[in-house]
Amino acid sequence: MIHTFSISYFCPPHLPKTLSICLPTITVPSTDFLANNRTRKITSNQIKKWVLQSSDNPTATITSPPDDVATGMESASSVVRKFYQGINRRDLASVEPLIANNCVYEDLVFPRPFVGREAIIEFFKKFIDSISTDLQFAIDDISEEDTSAIGVTWHLEWNGKTFPFSKGCSFYRLEVINGQRQIVYGRDSVEPAIKPGETALVAIRGVAWLLQKFPNLADRL
Structure with a gap:
């Protein structure tokens, strides 16, 4: 403002x-x-x-200054946009330099995060090999004002039409490494195909009650 x-x-x-x-x-x-x-x-x-x-x-x-005007370094949001564009083109060679060597990437559909550039690229290779080229990421909104943390909301489209149960939001943290901004952490949260609604609140209350009655169970979380 x-x-x-x-x-x-x-x-x-x-x-x-x-x-x-x-x-x-x-x-x-x-x-x-x-x-x-x-x-x-x-x-x-x-x-x-x-x-x-x-x-x-x-x-x-006097307007809000653009990121790194003096250095000409690419903005964090531009790096994240290129990340999605590379995935859409199935061009992992262009995606690879956007990811730091020690990057940690969490897709909450999977039980464990993917650690390291090689593991992350392998994950996206399996992802693009398993879906049609007609399925593309479409960015709904992306934060532009931060040079190190970017939030994105997105959905998938099939030939320009919204794909069902495909909405998601992602968070990326970036750092300048060897003069280039790279993604060092990412997390994806995807819309579930089955939506429990208020049942989820009942489950949360039940787990909270158990932890209150048996505090030692918290050590197993």
Whole structure:
């Protein structure tokens, strides 16, 4: 969110009251933006790019700075988008450099996470080999403002039509490794084909009751 403030001018008494003065405006980031970027280093080159002002244009604008303007490094959201695009093309060669060597990837359908780039690529190879090329990931929404943590909601489409029981949400954490942003952690949560509804709440209450009555059972979780 950004806030816009008008700048007031003092009008000397000897000037005609009908004198027309064009008031510029300055748009600055909201306090939320500033709070989220306290630790970010801002260079003079970045400021010059954010502030646009000339004699022909009396408006000065400061917008939320893009990620790594000075270094030209790819944004985290762009890396995640490329990840999905590579999967859709069945092009694992383009996906591989987006994943860190020690990445941990959790798909909550599976009992254990996949650890390491090789294991993750092998998992996606089995995934794309088991489905038709007509089935594609479609991103519904993706966070854009963080350089290290990205949230995505998505669904699968079959020839452009929404595939049943295919909605999901994912979280990715990225780090800069050798000058390139890579995914170091991922987690997928997929819509279940069988939806228990309120039965799930009953099950949760039952497990919570057991843990309260028999605290030692918590050691087996």
